[in-house]
Amino acid sequence: MWNWFHKLASPPHFYRLAGIFSPWLLWSSLILIAIGTYGGLVLAPADYQQGEGFRIIYVHVPSSYLSTMIYALMAITSGIGLIWRIKLAHAVAASAAPIGASFTVVSLLTGMLWGKPMWGTYWEWDPRLTSELILLFIYFGYMSLRASFEDIGKADRAGGLLAVVGVVNLPIIHYSVIWWSSLHQGPSIKKLDAPSISGDMLWPLLLLIAASTLFFGAILLYRARAEVLDREHNSRWVQDLLGERPGAG
Amino acid sequence: MNLARFFAAIVRRELQIAFKRWGDLVSPLMFFVMVASLFPLALSPQHEMLRNLGPAVLWIAALLATLLSLNALFRADIEDGSMEQLVLSPYPLALALFGKTVAHWLLNGLPLVVLAPALAVTYYLPGEGVRALSLTLLIGTPTLSLLGAVGAALTAGVRQSGGLLALLVLPLMLPVLMFGARATDLAASGEQISGPVYLLSALFLLALSLLPLASAAAIRISLD
Amino acid sequence: MGGYAQFVWGAFGVWFVCMIFNIIAARRRFRFSVERATMATMRQQHRMSRKMKQNEARK
Numbered sequence: 001m002w003n004w005f006h007k008l009a010s011p012p013h014f015y016r017l018a019g020i021f022s023p024w025l026l027w028s029s030l031i032l033i034a035i036g037t038y039g040g041l042v043l044a045p046a047d048y049q050q051g052e053g054f055r056i057i058y059v060h061v062p063s064s065y066l067s068t069m070i071y072a073l074m075a076i077t078s079g080i081g082l083i084w085r086i087k088l089a090h091a092v093a094a095s096a097a098p099i100g101a102s103f104t105v106v107s108l109l110t111g112m113l114w115g116k117p118m119w120g121t122y123w124e125w126d127p128r129l130t131s132e133l134i135l136l137f138i139y140f141g142y143m144s145l146r147a148s149f150e151d152i153g154k155a156d157r158a159g160g161l162l163a164v165v166g167v168v169n170l171p172i173i174h175y176s177v178i179w180w181s182s183l184h185q186g187p188s189i190k191k192l193d194a195p196s197i198s199g200d201m202l203w204p205l206l207l208l209i210a211a212s213t214l215f216f217g218a219i220l221l222y223r224a225r226a227e228v229l230d231r232e233h234n235s236r237w238v239q240d241l242l243g244e245r246p247g248a249g
Numbered sequence: 250m251n252l253a254r255f256f257a258a259i260v261r262r263e264l265q266i267a268f269k270r271w272g273d274l275v276s277p278l279m280f281f282v283m284v285a286s287l288f289p290l291a292l293s294p295q296h297e298m299l300r301n302l303g304p305a306v307l308w309i310a311a312l313l314a315t316l317l318s319l320n321a322l323f324r325a326d327i328e329d330g331s332m333e334q335l336v337l338s339p340y341p342l343a344l345a346l347f348g349k350t351v352a353h354w355l356l357n358g359l360p361l362v363v364l365a366p367a368l369a370v371t372y373y374l375p376g377e378g379v380r381a382l383s384l385t386l387l388i389g390t391p392t393l394s395l396l397g398a399v400g401a402a403l404t405a406g407v408r409q410s411g412g413l414l415a416l417l418v419l420p421l422m423l424p425v426l427m428f429g430a431r432a433t434d435l436a437a438s439g440e441q442i443s444g445p446v447y448l449l450s451a452l453f454l455l456a457l458s459l460l461p462l463a464s465a466a467a468i469r470i471s472l473d
Numbered sequence: 474m475g476g477y478a479q480f481v482w483g484a485f486g487v488w489f490v491c492m493i494f495n496i497i498a499a500r501r502r503f504r505f506s507v508e509r510a511t512m513a514t515m516r517q518q519h520r521m522s523r524k525m526k527q528n529e530a531r532k
Contacts, residue, residue, distance in 0.1 A: 158471070161467055166420075176423070176424040176448070180431060183431060
């Protein structure tokens with residue numbers, strides 16, 4: 001088990017494996033997303049309360065889920081990288097951040113597009129949207145902290161520490177936002193939830209959640225390869241991989 | 250020298266240095282007062298509206314004033330090399346940084362707590378609200394200082410770190426702001442505030458126990 | 474789409490734009506890194522070959 005783990009965590013091995021897996025993951029996720037989208041837009045019946053508008057759930061929920069899951073992954077890999085000093089873990093954390101931020105934006109925008117027909121306004125300070133907005137700020141903070149360091153090792157450790165501090169803070173922020181919004185119960189604001197979801201409504205949602213996770217995996221591996229190259233471009237295996245064969249060693 | 254004396258020595262040194270530079274001490278306070286007095290000028294001096302806005306405005310002004318004073322927290326120590334001495338010294342770095350954070354709060358947080366009631370009166374907050382504002386600021390500003398110390402330590406090696414520091418620290422400070430401002434608001438409208446005050450205290454204790462360690466780790470990263 | 478067409482299509486549009494953006498951004502990022510690593514490799518090889526020539530000249 002350990003042996004296998006060490007082999008995987010060695011950069012050249014990871015670089016090779018990620019190069020093999022990434023396209024497979026990407027194509028399978030794209031096919032599944034196409035099926036799920038068809039299921040969500042065409043096959044699923046309209047909701048009896050929200051009508052056709054509920055179909056936004058098929059993109060809002062996967063992107064919200066991804067935005068949180070990616071942050072958790074980023075914090076875990078940062079922690080691993082900080083504790084065991086594994087460069088590869090930092091590389092994964094660094095590549096997860098922009099993907100997570102992009103899906104946070106999608107979650108916010110689709111939430112707003114859902115809010116307009118449901119609440120009559122694009123923005124409502126509802127706990128879910130508010131926490132999502134704060135999560136976006138945290139992603140931006142992480143990325144700009146990384147960008148402000150010239151030295152990649154320093155960026156890794158500083159960003160890693162911020163990610164770990166942030167993950168302790170996220171539940172606190174989430175629950176304080178819930179507490180804060182519970183104080184001013186406006187004229188019965190509906191939450192962005194599909195009420196009593198039925199089977200043919202549910203499967204496209206689950207499929208899309210799974211497929212978007214695969215999609216994230218594909219992009220993550222792709223980006224992590226680039227990050228590994230950045231960290232290793234002075235090492236022998238990269239030079240063997242990229243250079244023309246040097247004349248004599 | 251035992252740990253308590255080491256801690257006291259750090260705090261005393263910080264205070265002595267700070268009192269030599271009055272300008273740095275007073276400017277965050279003036280900023281606090283000015284931001285708080287901008288709102289009535291920008292809106293309109295209606296008592297009713299100011300009473301409603303007061304808790305939020307005063308808390309936000311306190312938050313921004315804290316943020317303003319954070320930039321210089323570790324900068325001078327890093328530039329003159331004394332931070333390196335602390336890292337290499339046999340005493341725990343977290344304790345030294347905690348001492349500096351305590352000094353920062355005594356110099357920047359405590360004056361805010363003292364000044365806030367005076368400003369609260371200009372916002373026509375009732376007595377309950379003024380007391381709640383002082384209480385929540387008293388519990389909340391140390392938490393802000395502790396959080397800010399981590400941010401200052403992370404950005405200590407970065408040039409032009411002002412905006413970056415705000416971007417890093419503000420999201421983490423939001424719970425304190427929400428509990429503090431809402432508790433003041435609730436108290437001003439005559440409601441019980443023990444709930445949010447307990448939550449603020451819990452945040453303070455959590456910050457107190459974990460964040461000095463995080464600051465120490467961040468300083469180590471920034472220095473090597 | 475029962476009067477919700479613009480919102481539903483808008484939401485799915487945002488989603489697909491995000492996916493395409495992610496793919497393109499990742500590709501660009503990867504190309505950039507390969508370019509940089511190739512440059513580093515070429516510099517390294519240049520240095521090594523110069524050293525070898527110097528050694529030969531010395532002989």
